[in-house]
Amino acid sequence: MKMEAFNDRNVADNGYFLVDIEDYPTDGWGKFKRVVKRSFRGELFVGLWVVMREMIRFDIHTVQYPQEKMPIGPRYRAVHQMKRLWESDTERCIGCGLCEKICISDCIRIDTKIDENSRKEVSEYTINLGRCIFCGYCAEVCPELAITHGGEYENASDQREHFILYEDMLTPIDTMKAGKQLEFEGFGSITPHEDERVKKTPLAY
Amino acid sequence: MSKIINFKIDGKEVTAQKGETILQVARKNDIYIPTMCYISKTSPCASCRICSVEVEGVDGFILSCNTPPTEGIEVKTNSQELELERTNIMKLYDVNHPLECGVCDKSGECDLQNMTLEFGVSQQEFSAKDQHRTVKEWGVINYDPALCIMCEKCVHVCNEVIGDDAIDVKFGGYSSSIIPKNADTLDCTFCGECIAVCPVGALVSSDFKYSANAWELSRIPSTCAHCSAGCSLEYEVKHGSDRTQNANSIYRVKNNYEFTTLCGAGRFGFDFQNSAQKDEAAFNKAVETLKSANAIRFSSMITNEEAHILQLLKEKLGVKLFNEDARLYGEFMSAYSSISGKLHHSGSLDAIKQADAAIVFGTRIATDNPMVRYALRTASQHNGAKIVYAHPMEDALMKNTATQLMKYEAGSEEGVIALLANELLQNVDIDESSRAFLDDLDLGYLEAESNIGDDELKSMSKAFTRAHKRVLIVGSDLFAHSRAKNIAKLVALIEKYTDFSLVVVPNEVNTAGVSLLCELDRDENIADVVGYNAAGDFVLSSLKEADLAMPALNQVEGSVVNVDNQVLPLNVALAFDGYNLNDLANALGMQKENTIEYTKELSTAKGFKAVAFDALENFYSVYGEDVRGYLLDEVTCEGDGKIEEVAELPEFNGTVIYHCNPVLQFNQFTNKTKQLEKDTTLRGSAQFAAAARISDGDEVEIRFASKTIKRLFKQDDELKGTIALNPSFDMTADFSQYRFEKSKIVRVV
Numbered sequence: 016m017k018m019e020a021f022n023d024r025n026v027a028d029n030g031y032f033l034v035d036i037e038d039y040p041t042d043g044w045g046k047f048k049r050v051v052k053r054s055f056r057g058e059l060f061v062g063l064w065v066v067m068r069e070m071i072r073f074d075i076h077t078v079q080y081p082q083e084k085m086p087i088g089p090r091y092r093a094v095h096q097m098k099r100l101w102e103s104d105t106e107r108c109i110g111c112g113l114c115e116k117i118c119i120s121d122c123i124r125i126d127t128k129i130d131e132n133s134r135k136e137v138s139e140y141t142i143n144l145g146r147c148i149f150c151g152y153c154a155e156v157c158p159e160l161a162i163t164h165g166g167e168y169e170n171a172s173d174q175r176e177h178f179i180l181y182e183d184m185l186t187p188i189d190t191m192k193a194g195k196q197l198e199f200e201g202f203g204s205i206t207p208h209e210d211e212r213v214k215k216t217p218l219a220y
Numbered sequence: 221m222s223k224i225i226n227f228k229i230d231g232k233e234v235t236a237q238k239g240e241t242i243l244q245v246a247r248k249n250d251i252y253i254p255t256m257c258y259i260s261k262t263s264p265c266a267s268c269r270i271c272s273v274e275v276e277g278v279d280g281f282i283l284s285c286n287t288p289p290t291e292g293i294e295v296k297t298n299s300q301e302l303e304l305e306r307t308n309i310m311k312l313y314d315v316n317h318p319l320e321c322g323v324c325d326k327s328g329e330c331d332l333q334n335m336t337l338e339f340g341v342s343q344q345e346f347s348a349k350d351q352h353r354t355v356k357e358w359g360v361i362n363y364d365p366a367l368c369i370m371c372e373k374c375v376h377v378c379n380e381v382i383g384d385d386a387i388d389v390k391f392g393g394y395s396s397s398i399i400p401k402n403a404d405t406l407d408c409t410f411c412g413e414c415i416a417v418c419p420v421g422a423l424v425s426s427d428f429k430y431s432a433n434a435w436e437l438s439r440i441p442s443t444c445a446h447c448s449a450g451c452s453l454e455y456e457v458k459h460g461s462d463r464t465q466n467a468n469s470i471y472r473v474k475n476n477y478e479f480t481t482l483c484g485a486g487r488f489g490f491d492f493q494n495s496a497q498k499d500e501a502a503f504n505k506a507v508e509t510l511k512s513a514n515a516i517r518f519s520s521m522i523t524n525e526e527a528h529i530l531q532l533l534k535e536k537l538g539v540k541l542f543n544e545d546a547r548l549y550g551e552f553m554s555a556y557s558s559i560s561g562k563l564h565h566s567g568s569l570d571a572i573k574q575a576d577a578a579i580v581f582g583t584r585i586a587t588d589n590p591m592v593r594y595a596l597r598t599a600s601q602h603n604g605a606k607i608v609y610a611h612p613m614e615d616a617l618m619k620n621t622a623t624q625l626m627k628y629e630a631g632s633e634e635g636v637i638a639l640l641a642n643e644l645l646q647n648v649d650i651d652e653s654s655r656a657f658l659d660d661l662d663l664g665y666l667e668a669e670s671n672i673g674d675d676e677l678k679s680m681s682k683a684f685t686r687a688h689k690r691v692l693i694v695g696s697d698l699f700a701h702s703r704a705k706n707i708a709k710l711v712a713l714i715e716k717y718t719d720f721s722l723v724v725v726p727n728e729v730n731t732a733g734v735s736l737l738c739e740l741d742r743d744e745n746i747a748d749v750v751g752y753n754a755a756g757d758f759v760l761s762s763l764k765e766a767d768l769a770m771p772a773l774n775q776v777e778g779s780v781v782n783v784d785n786q787v788l789p790l791n792v793a794l795a796f797d798g799y800n801l802n803d804l805a806n807a808l809g810m811q812k813e814n815t816i817e818y819t820k821e822l823s824t825a826k827g828f829k830a831v832a833f834d835a836l837e838n839f840y841s842v843y844g845e846d847v848r849g850y851l852l853d854e855v856t857c858e859g860d861g862k863i864e865e866v867a868e869l870p871e872f873n874g875t876v877i878y879h880c881n882p883v884l885q886f887n888q889f890t891n892k893t894k895q896l897e898k899d900t901t902l903r904g905s906a907q908f909a910a911a912a913r914i915s916d917g918d919e920v921e922i923r924f925a926s927k928t929i930k931r932l933f934k935q936d937d938e939l940k941g942t943i944a945l946n947p948s949f950d951m952t953a954d955f956s957q958y959r960f961e962k963s964k965i966v967r968v969v
Contacts, residue, residue, distance in 0.1 A: 109322045111322045135323040158322055
């Protein structure tokens with residue numbers, strides 16, 4: 016398309032036309048006439064008839080929310096999920112703090128410490144969903160694919176504190192045991208041909 | 221004398237001073253040569269070989285870190301061969317290096333990470349059978365041999381700069397590691413400098429381990445508030461995750477290890493902050509009390525600005541100011557000035573580092589001021605400095621640094637300095653009255669009473685004959701000595717007529733500043749004394765128990781004067797919600813919004829500059845220049861003092877107590893910290909135990925002339941003689957009295 020069409024401001028020549036609008040009534044008698052005219056034209060029943068007709072046909076096109084929900088794309092950014100490792104069922108998060116650092120609405124808080132096995136343990140992890148703008152940076156920066164966005168977009172509660180619970184985000188252990196943890200398929204996830212692309216460490220000693 | 225060598229690096233004409241290496245010259249000229257094991261403040265480790273360069277006409281590579289250039293050579297820092305060599309070295313470093321960057325404490329500031337990325341090592345061709353290596357826990361230091369790349373920086377620093385010489389390399393090819401020297405576990409002063417220099421996460425602070433990452437911490441440059449060295453440091457703070465009190469806390473302390481050193485008290489003793497809310501009732505009471513107070517007693521752990529406020533309060537309210545520590549130091553320095561004709565001593569820590577001869581006198585320096593000890597160690601290792609350690613007690617920490625121990629009797633300091641002056645000024649042209657003083661000395665009496673032999677003085681002179689950068693270091697034993705003024709005059713005499721530069725080591729972080737800024741009164745036992753971090757009828761304190769809580773030195777802005785006479789800025793690492801001294805001053809009629817508005821008003825007559833606080837820099841340049849605060853201007857004054865006759869030397873017999881802190885402890889603030897060891901035992905030798913009729917582990921009562929304290933006795937085999945060490949960091953002793961005290965020791969049964 017050429018730019019002329021946009022630059023041409025002569026609207027009358029491009030299929031636009033003026034709608035013939037009656038003048039507004041100025042006196043009481045005129046207003047009364049307009050009310051009578053509109054009321055007895057029967058336009059109201061046109062709309063009612065459309066609704067009636069569709070009701071009788073039972074041909075429903077709308078999604079029956081909340082019984083029915085639209086499928087969510089794998090990259091949809093709703094409430095975060097904390098994933099577990101397939102091998103050991105332990106939490107994937109290693110406490111590197113990158114999500115906390117990158118978070119532009121400053122809603123992630125993480126505390127780490129050394130545990131009894133001399134490993135790094137995440138002692139506290141919270142996301143204030145009341146502040147979160149669901150930009151997805153935390154999931155993108157995560158080196159372990161531990162934090163991802165899930166499809167859970169129904170977050171309404173009567174308590175603000177309900178929006179920061181780590182336990183709600185973490186894959187429940189029974190889901191994990193059942194092998195039903197959904198893997199994230201968005202940015203940074205394992206691609207199908209990953210095995211062929213890996214540079215192997217030489218072990219010829 | 222200095223010879224200049226002209227040569228070329230990458231085609232650029234450069235010049236080197238005699239003794240400089242190619243790497244040093246390159247760095248000075250902003251030419252980049254990668255290094256892994258090089259550290260500016262030690263001799264080259266030469267273990268990484270990454271700094272290899274090519275020299276035209278010479279076969280093979282040359283290590284730029286330890287090779288001095290010769291006239292006219294052409295150095296090439298980059299070529300394909302060098303690139304390959306360096307990349308291969310990096311690959312070898314990466315062999316079996318654990319891929320735990322995500323959790324490693326060093327990640328984000330790791331030299332191995334940086335250099336691996338710099339050389340683009342993305343694939344490994346080398347391999348070695350991995351070994352099981354366990355993490356070693358050495359108190360506040362953790363060592364993970366699996367992460368260690370054997371750069372040997374820690375060993376060099378420990379030996380050359382600190383002087384502990386506590387760690388060593390266990391050679392064994394691929395299974396080499398760092399081990400405690402001649403011991404099963406690490407036994408050292410725990411300065412933690414090895415942690416600072418470690419380029420990877422092998423040596424880490426056990427308290428900090430896994431608690432935060434480099435990228436999460438904000439750095440606040442400040443000055444260490446524990447002793448008079450005033451070391452540069454950075455507090456690293458992060459918010460806690462506790463939402464109810466979303467306050468920051470200090471996670472660790474770091475230093476610019478390339479050019480500066482930090483002792484363990486600075487590195488591990490950072491959590492001495494105070495916390496309080498605004499208590500209006502207490503504040504009003506404090507204001508009322510100050511209005512009717514007779515005196516303010518305070519410690520020297522305050523900033524120059526606060527000292528200035530106190531002086532203004534004195535002028536306004538007519539209160540007296542008590543601070544025995546700074547008063548005695550000030551009197552010592554004014555006696556010094558009366559001979560030298562200037563306000564400030566001439567030496568500095570840098571002068572000690574560059575010295576080739578030094579006398580340490582009247583201070584147990586390794587614990588009084590670790591930085592002086594490190595500087596002496598550097599001088600001894602790098603310049604082969606002859607160091608005379610004159611003190612009534614041997615110090616195991618100075619054993620491998622000092623070349624001559626000059627052991628004198630406690631209390632005989634005046635005689636010792638007279639003997640030293642007599643020896644050092646022998647063939648020097650000095651003024652008549654001083655010469656007459658020296659000629660009149662009864663050397664036989666002084667030598668007999670101070671227990672310093674003529675041969676000791678002669679051997680010192682002999683060792684010093686070829687030295688031309690000499691330093692005299694004097695310290696806190698002298699300030700409260702009954703003959704302090706005359707000692708100061710003799711010290712000044714040595715500085716004035718010889719090439720000795722003088723370092724007077726103040727007791728506390730800002731003793732020097734307080735003594736310059738306040739007109740102090742002699743402490744007396746009167747009513748209505750307001751104490752500021754000191755005893756009083758109404759106590760303002762940044763320690764625990766106080767009538768009005770005050771911020772600690774890591775919560776205030778301000779400046780302090782250190783041993784180098786350098787005015788150094790302190791910054792706010794942690795917020796303090798309560799009131800501070802400036803609020804009190806404002807309530808009493810002064811009008812400054814912030815304490816730091818006083819910075820530019822500090823007395824120029826004492827050498828301070830009219831510089832605003834915000835104009836004070838606080839960093840080291842990439843070339844290692846100290847750009848922190850400013851040096852006090854030299855101020856001349858009248859030098860019309862007369863040296864008095866040496867008084868009769870006192871005798872200290874029987875069980876003598878020396879008030880002396882264990883390593884890493886200085887005052888009540890270090891006593892408050894979590895990580896520093898708090899050893900409050902009385903430590904004495906077997907001889908002392910026999911003399912006092914006590915044995916190891918006994919609970920004893922120490923009776924001094926004025927008071928009695930209780931201690932656990934610990935027999936220390938490193939000590940000798942009948943003098944025992946009593947820690948004073950828990951305020952069993954202050955700086956108002958001579959540090960050696962006669963005592964009666966009684967076992968508590």
